[in-house]
Amino acid sequence: MNTNLIILGAGGRMGSTLIRLAANSNDLTIAAAVEPKTRFVSNLPEHCVVAANLEDCIEKFPHAVIIDFTSASSTMENAKLAARYKNPLVIGTTGLNAEEKKQLAEYAKQTPIMMSPNMSVGINVLLDILPKLTAMLGADYDTELMEIHHNLKKDAPSGTALRLAEAVAEGKKTKLEDVACYHREGIIGERPANEIGIQTLRGGDVVGVHTVYYMGAGERIEITHHAHSRENFAGGALRAARWLAKQEAGRLYSMHDVLKG
Structure with missing residues (x-):
């Protein structure tokens, strides 16, 4: 056809x-x-x-x-x-x-x-996996996301980063708008346990890099997707x-x- x-x-x-x-x-x-x-x-x-x-x-x-x-x-x-x-x-x-x-x-x-x-096929597989992984790790793991894109990108955070963060929030049984943190500066106090940090980097001709961090006591899990073209x-x-x-x-x-x- x-x-x-x-x-x-x-x-x-x-x-x-x-x-x-x-x-x-x-x-x-x-x-x-x-x-x-x-x-x-x-x-x-x-x-x-x-x-x-x-x-x-x-x-x-x-x-x-x-x-x-x-x-x-x-x-x-x-x-x-x-x-x-x-x-x-x-x-x-x-x-x-x-x-x-x-x-x-x-x-x-x-x-x-x-x-x-x-x-991306890879990103969409991650969207399927992240809620399950987040739920299995539980509340003892702090979750952060970082995304990098080229210096011409107009929106921030990227739509992909937001979808990944929504998938993590789903695993935490909460809504992203209730736990998202997009900026930290100054004396901000201790990190809230349920917070999902989303940080943005811009520069050069980077097509797209997204990393999800799970940080627990004595270990850290990093899941990174690189788009090469x-x-x-x-x-x-x-x-x-x-x-x-x-x-x-x-x-x-x-x-x-x-x-x-």
Whole structure:
């Protein structure tokens, strides 16, 4: 089965990687590439439509799967259009707030939508494991997370770090917003036992490093995921697009759903 794609943010780092991988696939066709600065889109296959915005091309490609790695505000507008035209939508955008996610869940009742802050297979396996590991270690282990990304990343902490922290909070049987600590400075007193620290580093061209620390008496467990290139995320997004093209609307899907097949 061939799947048509509409790639948003086609001139960006992720968009360029998606185009390159999809162009080399036997079962994917890049029907349209959307980029406000259309002159910066290159290496597109013949007959691919280039548009400045989604509204200019979506009607031409019914059922094409849209892949969106743009910004929170752009994603919400794109999701509204996808729901109106019933095009499946894969969202890799980070920085979406609770209200925006709630609205996406409503759009998902009209068209299939899959959202994940990280399309990596490894990260999504960690999301499955961390609640169990946290519960087994128990309250005697302090839990901290650290994430490192390139100096052009706009949101902090990363969406992936927040999802990992949510998985840890699930294992502690609490909500992240009740125990998260994003900043420490000055005389802060003793560390609360149930706290989950989330620290952010930015610099260079780091694609993404996430580490979860469990620190107990006499030992420390460190679980680190290194993303070596954006191909890791792009490959996951294309896998999600193939899967989503066969799904029905009804609820907001996650990468976990994709991996379960």
